[in-house]
Amino acid sequence: SKRLEMTAECFYTPRHQATPAPTENESLLENLNLMGVDVKMARQRQPGVLRKAFTNERGLAKFLQGKGASSTVVAGIVSRYPRAITRSIEHLEHRWELWRDIFETDAEIVSIVDRSPESFFRSSDNDNLKKNIAFLTSLGLNNKDLHRLLTTAPRTFSNSLELNRQMVEFLEDVCAELGGENPEQFPKSVISKNLYILIRSTKRVKTNIDILRAFLKLSDSELLGLLQGPVRLVSHGCRKSDLKKLVLRYPMVLYIGSDTLSSKLDCLLSGGIAMQQILEKPKVLDYSTQNITGRLEELHRVRYDFKKNGISVLDSSQKRFDAKMEKLRAGLDD
Structure with missing residues (x-):
């Protein structure tokens, strides 16, 4: 907002000359204590910030309070992510404007920054953020999708554009290998349903695909058949469509830890x-x-037949599972 537009110089606190062996800046520590910052936590998180000659803690506090953050919220943000006090007013204003293109209110942004200060302050490259928003939009993701991404996996937007592009291209290749008809649409489907995918590495995703193939016990020729045509794999009852269905229904399988x-x-x-x-x-x-x-x-103890009854019992809430077990045990006693 215009009333908050002010020169960075207004709020930069001059520091004393650093000694040959870098020491913490006393006037900075005093300011942080006055703000209610947990200095001990800040020291553990990013100790180098406390030795900086110039910082913008007052400007940051005024800026965030102007957006509706309480002094307690501001103190919490700085305690957990001290680097926030190194950003200029100009940088903060520009980044906030970019986020406001996605969020309807300042309050929403304050809530996210309070929960995850790193998401807003980690990167100093506003141009990269702008490019990432444009790139993700070009995939067909709408504002609602971007809103969910920023809320749930904000580090996505701190990634370099190239890193996000690599994952998207990789997902397109996966879809093409599985015989999907619209590889260009696949990344959108995966990202919109699995918000953490872009903060995983392509190496991890590839490893998990390889593990799936290994567990299907496919020879090279069978794998080729799986990828190139709807060949029935009699020994395992698996078809190309099965693996494709698994990835489409449950893309999380591509990026949970391989172990x-x-x-x-x-x-x-x-x-x-x-x-x-x-x-x-x-x-x-x-x-x-x-x-x-x-x-x-527990199910083996009651001689549960998975072939006959299926495995839905494994995919149920603890309450339902306990109720099912009680019924099965009663049947066993009879």
């Missing part, structure tokens, strides 16, 4: 679950390995 994915698949397969059943009910992978193991043990 975690391996562990979950091992656990399910050794527990008597067929790969085809996992492909049909991929949400079972949402649960921790410990949870899956515990439920499988």
Whole structure:
């Protein structure tokens, strides 16, 4: 807002000359204490900031309070992300304007910055933020999608444009390999349903795809058939459409930790679950390995037949699972 537009010089606090061995700036520490900042926390997070000769803590406080942040919120932001006090008023105004293109109110932005200061202050490159917004919009993501991204996975916008572009191109390649008809639309579908994908590495996503293929136990020729045509894989009952369906229905499988994915698949397969059943009910992978193991043990004790009854029982709330187990145990006693 215009009334907050002021020169950075107005709010920069001059510091004493640094000694040969860098020490913390006493006048800065005094200002931070007056603001209610947890200096001990700030020192642990980013100690170098406390040794800077020029900072903008007063300007930052005035700016954020002008947007509706309380002094307590401002103190919390600086405590957790001290680098915030190194940004100029001009930089803050420009970045806020870019965020306001996505959010309807200042209050929404204040709420996110309070929850995740890094999302707003981590990058000093406003031009990169602008390019990322334009790029994501070009994929077909609308303002509602961008709103959810900034709210849930704000680091997406701190990524370099090139990094986000690499993931998008990789997702297009995955779709093409799986025989998808619209590779250009696939990234939009994945991103809009799985907001953390752009802050994962392509290496991790690729590793998980390779793990899936390995668990399907495909030879090179079978893999080629899987990728090039609808060849029925009799030995496992899997088709190209099955794997494609899994990725489309449950894209999270592409980027959860590879060790975690391996562990979950091992656990399910050794527990008597067929790969085809996992492909049909991929949400079972949402649960921790410990949870899956515990439920499988309980179900085996009551001689539960997964082939006959399916695996929906594994994909249920704890309350429903307990109720189901009670019923199964009662049936066993009869």
